[in-house]
Amino acid sequence: MTDVIRTSITESTQKVFGLSTEDMPAVDIQFTPDITMGDYAVPIGFVLAKKLRTAPDRIAQTIAQNLQGPFRAEAVKGYVNVTMDDYWWLDRLSQGFISYPQYSGKVLVEYVSANPTGPIHIGHGRGAVVGSVLANLLDRVYDFADSEFYVNDAGEQIRKFCKSVEIRIRELKGEDVELPEDAYHGDYIVDIAKSILDRYNWDTLSEEEQWNVLWNDAVDMMRKWHKETLEKLSVTMKVWTSERLIRQEGWPERAIQLLQDKGYAYEKDGALWFKSTLLGDDKDRVLVKSNGEYTYYLVDIAYHMEKIHRGYNVLVNVWGADHIGHVPRMNAALTALGFPDCLTVVLVQTVRFWRQGVAVAMSKRKGEFLTLDELIDEIGKDAARIMFITRSVDATIDFDIEGAKQKAMDNPVYYIQYACVRAKNILTRTDERQFGSSLGFDPHERTLLRLLNAFQERMALAVRKLDPFVIESYAWELSDAFHKFYQFDRVIGSEYENARWQLVERFTQVMEELFTLLGIEKLERM
RNA sequence: GCGCCCGUAGCUCAACGGAUAGAGCGUCGGCCUCCGGAGCCGAAGGUUGGAGGUUCGAGUCCUCUCGGGCGCGCCA
Known part of the structure; x- marks a missing residue:
C-alpha cells in the first residue's frame, strides 16, 4: 500500500x-x-x-x-x-491493513499422506504444519483451497502391516509365532490386534473374512488415529482420498489410455514404459511392471488426474525432501496429460532429532520414534506448530528434544502471543477513552505502522515462496515492534491516546488474522 | 558420477541484487511508584567455507572449488 x-x-x-x-x-x-x-x-x-x-x-x-x-x-x-505525513498514516489506520492479493484458481493442498502402517511421527509434523498454514493462506488468496490426505491403503506396505497384526493376533491367542524381521514391530500393532479380538470372534471367521477385517478395520483404525493426531495439532483435512478407491474407480487404466493416446507409452521387456525423457526426466519410467502390477508412480499419476477431474487447477503437494527425485517425474506426467505448470511441489527439508547429542533413529519397522502425539503432549500444540515454521522450508532443522522441553518457554510463540495479550489488555481497559487531538507519530509508532502497512506484500511473498516461515517471521517482527512501542509509548492517558488506541486496535486485528493463518491460539491471558 | 538443498556470530537461523550483514539462545551489565518484566535497553561476538566473474552496488546472480544433507529401483 x-x-x-x-x-x-x-x-x-x-x-x-x-x-x-x-x-x-x-x-x-x-x-x-x-x-x-x-x-x-x-x-x-x-x-x-x-x-x-x-x-x-x-x-x-x-x-x-x-x-x-x-x-x-x-x-x-x-x-x-x-x-x-502523519495524517496519511492516520488515514491508513482508519482503513485497516488486512487485504490479500487475489489470484484465480481452485487449489488443492495435499500433505502429510503418511502410510497408515504406523503412527504419525515428528518427522511428519513439519509437513503437516507447513501444509495446513499454506492451505489457510491460499484459501484467502485463491477462489478456495482444500486440504487433502492421500491414504496409501493399497500395496505392499499395507499387506505387511496386516500380516503383522495377524501375527500379533495369533500370538495373543497363545500360538507360538515369530514376528519376521521385516514386519512392523511397534506396540501399537499389539493394541490393534487386541482391539480386533474384542470386536470379532476371530476363530469363527474364514481366512478370507479374517483378511478382510485386517484389510479394512486395522487400516481404518490407523486412519482414525492419524486424524486424531492431526486435529490435536489443529490440522484439519477436508478430504481423505483412498488409494484403493483411485484404483477401483479405474483411474490407472484411464491414465494409461491417455498416455498411450498421446504417444507417451511404449512396451519394453514385458513392461509398459512412460517416455518421460521427452519431458525433462533423466530416464524413462515404468508404469506397469512385467508381472502386470502397477507401479506406485502410475497410481500417483492416476491420482493427480483424478484431482484435476474433481475441478482443481492449482495443485500444491507438500513432500519431504527425500522425494526430490519424484518431482520431475510428476511434472513430466502432468505435462504429458495436458496439464503443464499446474503442480507445485513444496519440498520440506528434513527435521533431525537429537537427544543429548545423539541422533534419534526414526525407524517405523522397529517402532522406534518419537510420535507427534508425544511431542504435542510435552510442549503444547502452539509451541509445536511454531517450532516447525520458524525456519524456512529449505532449511534442515536440528532439533534437540530435551532442550526443547526444558526451554519450551523460549519458544517464539510466547513472544507473539504475549504481544497480543498486552495489546488486548489495553483495548479492554479503555472503554471510556478520551479522544485526544494531538497527532504525531514517533519512531516506535512509525516502525509498527509501516510493518502493518506491509501486510499485503508480505502475504504475496508468502504465496510466491510458498513458505509459512514468511508469515511467522512477519508475526514476530510485528510483535517485536509492538513490544518496543509498548515499552516507550504509553497509550492510556496519553495526549496521543486516540491515535495510539487505533494503532493498538489495528495491530490486534492483524495479529489475530496471522494467528488464524498460523493455526495458533489467540489468548486473552497467559 | 549426476540432480536438488544447505554452508553467515560460540550454537540454531534471518536478510524482494541495495545504505552500517540482523535476531533468538548462551555470556556479561542495566530497567518495574507507570496499560502484564513471558517484556525492554546496552556490551561482547563476523574475512557471510574458498577463488574468480557479472555491475553503480553481491551473503544474494554466474563459473570453479571445498565441506555437510537428501535423492538417483520393474520400491513405496
Whole structure:
C-alpha cells in the first residue's frame, strides 16, 4: 500500500527527465534501514544513473525536489527517502491493513499422506504444519483451497502391516509365532490386534473374512488415529482420498489410455514404459511392471488426474525432501496429460532429532520414534506448530528434544502471543477513552505502522515462496515492534491516546488474522 | 558420477541484487511508584567455507572449488 509513492516518483521522474513510460524502470520501494531516515526508501538514482548518464545522487536529489505527495522526501546518495505525513498514516489506520492479493484458481493442498502402517511421527509434523498454514493462506488468496490426505491403503506396505497384526493376533491367542524381521514391530500393532479380538470372534471367521477385517478395520483404525493426531495439532483435512478407491474407480487404466493416446507409452521387456525423457526426466519410467502390477508412480499419476477431474487447477503437494527425485517425474506426467505448470511441489527439508547429542533413529519397522502425539503432549500444540515454521522450508532443522522441553518457554510463540495479550489488555481497559487531538507519530509508532502497512506484500511473498516461515517471521517482527512501542509509548492517558488506541486496535486485528493463518491460539491471558 | 538443498556470530537461523550483514539462545551489565518484566535497553561476538566473474552496488546472480544433507529401483 505504497502506491502513492510509486505513482508520485514515476510521474516526477518522467516529467523531470523526459522519460517515456517504457524507459521508466520498475520503482522499488523498501524500508529504510533506520526509521529515523524516513519510512520508505527508493533507490531510484542508482537505477537510472546509467540511462541518464548522471550521478545517482544528482538524480535522487532532482526527483526528491520535484515530488508531490502526502510525505516529505529527502535525497541521500542515490536514494529518495520518504517520510509519510502523519495524517496519511492516520488515514491508513482508519482503513485497516488486512487485504490479500487475489489470484484465480481452485487449489488443492495435499500433505502429510503418511502410510497408515504406523503412527504419525515428528518427522511428519513439519509437513503437516507447513501444509495446513499454506492451505489457510491460499484459501484467502485463491477462489478456495482444500486440504487433502492421500491414504496409501493399497500395496505392499499395507499387506505387511496386516500380516503383522495377524501375527500379533495369533500370538495373543497363545500360538507360538515369530514376528519376521521385516514386519512392523511397534506396540501399537499389539493394541490393534487386541482391539480386533474384542470386536470379532476371530476363530469363527474364514481366512478370507479374517483378511478382510485386517484389510479394512486395522487400516481404518490407523486412519482414525492419524486424524486424531492431526486435529490435536489443529490440522484439519477436508478430504481423505483412498488409494484403493483411485484404483477401483479405474483411474490407472484411464491414465494409461491417455498416455498411450498421446504417444507417451511404449512396451519394453514385458513392461509398459512412460517416455518421460521427452519431458525433462533423466530416464524413462515404468508404469506397469512385467508381472502386470502397477507401479506406485502410475497410481500417483492416476491420482493427480483424478484431482484435476474433481475441478482443481492449482495443485500444491507438500513432500519431504527425500522425494526430490519424484518431482520431475510428476511434472513430466502432468505435462504429458495436458496439464503443464499446474503442480507445485513444496519440498520440506528434513527435521533431525537429537537427544543429548545423539541422533534419534526414526525407524517405523522397529517402532522406534518419537510420535507427534508425544511431542504435542510435552510442549503444547502452539509451541509445536511454531517450532516447525520458524525456519524456512529449505532449511534442515536440528532439533534437540530435551532442550526443547526444558526451554519450551523460549519458544517464539510466547513472544507473539504475549504481544497480543498486552495489546488486548489495553483495548479492554479503555472503554471510556478520551479522544485526544494531538497527532504525531514517533519512531516506535512509525516502525509498527509501516510493518502493518506491509501486510499485503508480505502475504504475496508468502504465496510466491510458498513458505509459512514468511508469515511467522512477519508475526514476530510485528510483535517485536509492538513490544518496543509498548515499552516507550504509553497509550492510556496519553495526549496521543486516540491515535495510539487505533494503532493498538489495528495491530490486534492483524495479529489475530496471522494467528488464524498460523493455526495458533489467540489468548486473552497467559 | 549426476540432480536438488544447505554452508553467515560460540550454537540454531534471518536478510524482494541495495545504505552500517540482523535476531533468538548462551555470556556479561542495566530497567518495574507507570496499560502484564513471558517484556525492554546496552556490551561482547563476523574475512557471510574458498577463488574468480557479472555491475553503480553481491551473503544474494554466474563459473570453479571445498565441506555437510537428501535423492538417483520393474520400491513405496
